[in-house]
Amino acid sequence: MPKHPEHKLQPEDFVNALREMNTYIDVMVDDLVELNARAEKYARLRAAEGHSIADVMTHPVITVRADSSLAEVAHLFVIQRISGAPVVDGEERLIGIVTDADFLRVLGVPGHHPTHNLWHTLEALFVHNLEFPKPENRIADLMVTNVVTVSAEQSIHDAIDAMKKHRINRIIVCDDKRRVTGILTHTDLMRIFFDRVRGNTFKQSGK
Template identity: 35%
Template sequence: MRAVDIMTRTVITVGPGTTVREAARLLADNHISGAPVVDDEGRLLGMLTEGDLLHRTEIGTEARRRSWWLELFSSTQDLAATYIKENARLVRDVMTPEVITVKETTPVREIADLLERHRIKRVPVLYDGELLGIVSRANLVKALASAPKEAGVKLVAADQSIREAVLGELSGHRWAVPAENVIVNEGTVHLWGVVTSPEQARAMCIAAERVQGVKGVEDHTDAPVMIPAM
């Protein structure tokens, strides 16, 4: 499997001129812990994560002030950077500009190693500097949950062909889940994601069953979580 096989293609992004408050609301509303920062052409500029918003003066979580003698030995650059993180209004000032990225052809094994080694939760997938998608730990977990006990090179190639055919069958239908939620292993199609009705889930199963070579379809979809009003 490669990044393109499991990545999330519909990515929530923010612009460098977005305010920190607006960006925080976007993360909270979409239940995500980070988002790529892109320019008007879709090129990656950095990442904004929960960690970048951890210490803020608005909520009284700014970093504890060091003793005067520790500050004496701290560089003015470090002290200024801390102040910016705690007080800046715009995403461009608080985002992490150095971002670890992968290509669409990067094997998932390498992606897992990157996530573990750098202790990060997601990596953007780029093609010629442009954001194509994102691979998160959740994407890897979905792939693992659908994985066969054994898989050979020929089988993987066949599964990729089946997956492309299933995606073609689902293409153009509003009720279809995004491509990253379709995984094929040993000829069995695994469907993930959130659906709003049993009919939506059944329609996707039928579409997958129509594809030649499909041995079976497993429906892992779920209904949206309803949060009661306070």
């Protein structure tokens, strides 16, 4: 992974921070503290702009077909230790996505509801009488077709914005022909963060 550029504060970061605070006068000590924190935020965002999604995305990507059975894909998720996969056609073009939340949804379990956590999900699995779908049912009946995508040339900040806006944990990376070239997950983003923290620690310790 390429070395992360340092996000030193620049005048534009303070300008953006002041604009966000909607004030240019009567700056007190507390205002300066808040201004510094906001300016650092913009410096970090600018640093993120220096990395493209291609730098950090996972590739090649495990994909499935729309005519795959639920049993096949569930087994694939377990074996590969993944929680979702893009659905592609015969030319490897994206036509949908399927996740473990979709499997839970067909069971009547609100696994991706914002007010439900893991314990709600487990309770539903063990307490309620669930009607299991037939294992020969196809992914085409389960997949979500309205898929949020980004291109490999976009910045990490673009990906974060899209994931926040649509409240998703993964985003598919496609080329201009909708062919899947990668996937970016919240785990990848956390790895970037910890790599940066580790790099700062090494620098401070002189290693």
